[in-house]
Amino acid sequence: MGVAVMKLRNPPVNSLSLECLTEFTISLEKLENDKSIRGVILTSECPGIFSAGLDLLEMYGRNPAHYAEYWKNVQELWLRLYTSNMILVSAINGASPAGGCLLALCCDYRVMADNPKYTIGLNESLLGIVAPFWFKDMYVNTIGHREAERALQLGTLFSPAEALKVGVVDEVVPEDQVHSKARSVMTKWLAIPDHSRQLTKNMMRKATADNLIKQREADIQNFTSFISKDSIQKSLHMYLEKLKQKKG
Numbered sequence: 001m002g003v004a005v006m007k008l009r010n011p012p013v014n015s016l017s018l019e020c021l022t023e024f025t026i027s028l029e030k031l032e033n034d035k036s037i038r039g040v041i042l043t044s045e046c047p048g049i050f051s052a053g054l055d056l057l058e059m060y061g062r063n064p065a066h067y068a069e070y071w072k073n074v075q076e077l078w079l080r081l082y083t084s085n086m087i088l089v090s091a092i093n094g095a096s097p098a099g100g101c102l103l104a105l106c107c108d109y110r111v112m113a114d115n116p117k118y119t120i121g122l123n124e125s126l127l128g129i130v131a132p133f134w135f136k137d138m139y140v141n142t143i144g145h146r147e148a149e150r151a152l153q154l155g156t157l158f159s160p161a162e163a164l165k166v167g168v169v170d171e172v173v174p175e176d177q178v179h180s181k182a183r184s185v186m187t188k189w190l191a192i193p194d195h196s197r198q199l200t201k202n203m204m205r206k207a208t209a210d211n212l213i214k215q216r217e218a219d220i221q222n223f224t225s226f227i228s229k230d231s232i233q234k235s236l237h238m239y240l241e242k243l244k245q246k247k248g
């Protein structure tokens, strides 16, 4: 029925390394150019993890040129996903913090597995970093200004039930039904004529995408100088240490 399933596979946690981002963007571009494909189901092949978000090791201990290159690719993937003409449905089968949540938010519909161990949200502030304005814009578009304001400041990671309540996801289903539900949602969306759905999607999303497009270079500069700061590098170091210690 012209539907592709994209499975993220970058073990152990599907972090979005530079290589992973680049491959993702290229795969998406190929699908976009394949006129037989009308929809994509985005999911993960890593057990219990949808995506751990941006790769912290791409943002820690590197040089400014690397940060700039990395951020350019993060922007590129986001723009491709967010403005895709295809129907995107995410089957969120695991934890989905920060950049992982970003991927899901780009989709037209989000189905999440009902497992309280899986959380989702833009938790950047917990890491001592700040979600950029275009992450924030998409959050506001999805859950509204007040909820986004609170969740962004607190770095809230929502359980599936909370995510459903606040509108971060559209549906929560038993874990073994995430894929079948994503498929049935896709069938419903495929019944809508492409041209009218695409024009409507574009109308809803264009201003948000344009907001980044018009200041991409400034956004790269801003990210590079922010992430290069000693204080921010120190925060990332502490967060990485905390992740290590968690293992015991």
Ligand SMILES: CC/C=C\CCC/C=C/C(=O)SCCNC(=O)CCNC(=O)[C@H](O)C(C)(C)COP(=O)(O)OP(=O)(O)OC[C@H]1O[C@@H](n2cnc3c(N)ncnc32)[C@H](O)[C@@H]1OP(=O)(O)O
Pocket (backbone or CB within 6 Å): 012, 013, 015, 049, 051, 052, 053, 054, 055, 056, 057, 095, 097, 098, 099, 100, 123, 124, 127, 129, 130, 131, 132, 222, 223, 226, 227, 240, 243, 244, 246, 247
């Ligand atoms: C001006 C704008 C400035 C800045 C904007 C930046 C925006 C940033 C966006 C982001 O996405 S930042 C990343 C946020 N991600 C997280 O906070 C998730 C952190 N990870 C976790 O919470 C957990 O790892 C988990 C995803 C819930 C999985 O837990 P689990 O117990 O299964 O695995 P474990 O924690 O043992 O991790 C295994 C291994 O993977 C490493 N790891 C985890 N996450 C990342 C990551 N995002 N990037 C790189 N590496 C990651 C972890 O350290 C372990 O490594 P080790 O085996 O070498 O110890």
